[in-house]
Amino acid sequence: MKYFWIQLVLIVGSVSMALVFIRTWSQAKNRAWKRIAFSLFVVVNVYAVLRPTDVTWLAHQLGVGRGTDLVLYVMVLAMGFLTLNTFLRFRSLEKKITDLARTVAINEGMRHNDERLGAEPLAGGSDAHVKADAGSDSVKA
Numbered sequence: 549m550k551y552f553w554i555q556l557v558l559i560v561g562s563v564s565m566a567l568v569f570i571r572t573w574s575q576a577k578n579r580a581w582k583r584i585a586f587s588l589f590v591v592v593n594v595y596a597v598l599r600p601t602d603v604t605w606l607a608h609q610l611g612v613g614r615g616t617d618l619v620l621y622v623m624v625l626a627m628g629f630l631t632l633n634t635f636l637r638f639r640s641l642e643k644k645i646t647d648l649a650r651t652v653a654i655n656e657g658m659r660h661n662d663e664r665l666g667a668e669p670l671a672g673g674s675d676a677h678v679k680a681d682a683g684s685d686s687v688k689a
Contacts, residue, residue, distance in 0.1 A: 551600075555597050555598065558593075558597045559594055559597055559598075562590050562593045562594050562597070563590070563594075565590065566586075566587070566590045569583075569586055589626075596615075596619065600615060601615075603615035603618060603619065606618065
């Protein structure tokens with residue numbers, strides 16, 4: 549009962565993160581390994597909150613002085629992973645945006661040149677294409 553309130557706050561925080569993550573599952577394009585890793589993280593987090601002496605025992609087995617130090621080291625690794633994952637995602641999005649901007653610029657440039665030079669746009673349904681087709685039909689007849 550000594551640690552009841554902090555345990556309650558930490559468990560509610562972990563469960564809240566899990567619920568937000570599960571709620572956005574269909575919206576976000578999460579890969580299966582991320583889902584599994586996050587679920588495992590929540591389970592281990594709840595276990596560590598309920599049984600902090602087990603974390604200290606594990607820390608001693610791994611050669612770390614205290615359980616809190618072990619948790620800190622694991623969180624530093626997790627933060628590094630999240631930072632790298634976010635960097636790679638942003639780099640991918642920047643490449644996609646650059647490719648999209650180039651495509652739009654090329655298309656707009658072609659459209660602008662066609663208007664400036666008086667050439668017909670490539671889109672179907674223009675009168676010039678209909679006249680050309682009619683002219684070829686009259687030549688055949």
